[in-house]
Amino acid sequence: MREVKELHVGDEIILWQYRGLNVQGPNGDDGHAGVVIREINRNDEQSLLVKLKGIDDPFELTDEDYFDKLPISFKKAEHFEDCKNNSVHQPNHYQFGQFTAAMIIELVGRTYKSAPVFYHVGNALKYLMRAPRKNGLEDIKKARQSIEFAIECWGK
Known part of the structure; x- marks a missing residue:
């Protein structure tokens, strides 16, 4: 995890967790790439406005979130490529015939204008789809x- 004070406008990040929940990219991979578009300093607390790739509305990133500044190390990227097409990234509890949970979440998510709302709805869908096959x-x-x-993010 990094601190937001280490980032500046234009820096690219990969977001792993937002408000304690894991983040998936548009293809269902762990993490979602984005770019810092504004630095915020409110009452001596720093945060950042970040726009994720493929999502219209930016959201506020704080030190409570888990993220890395891109580019990530070559070793980490190489490991990701090795793992991308195996059962770690496409487990059975996310497979629904010819569709994956990520495909369904992405299709539903396109209808949301707010990135934070889309993120939380996507997580809810993920948990609902896997519940009967994983953690009930x-x-x-x-x-x-x-x-x-x-719901908390809806009006923001």
């Missing part, structure tokens, strides 16, 4: 929490 009631509760976060 625990995933249903996580989905409910994600929907509550989406």
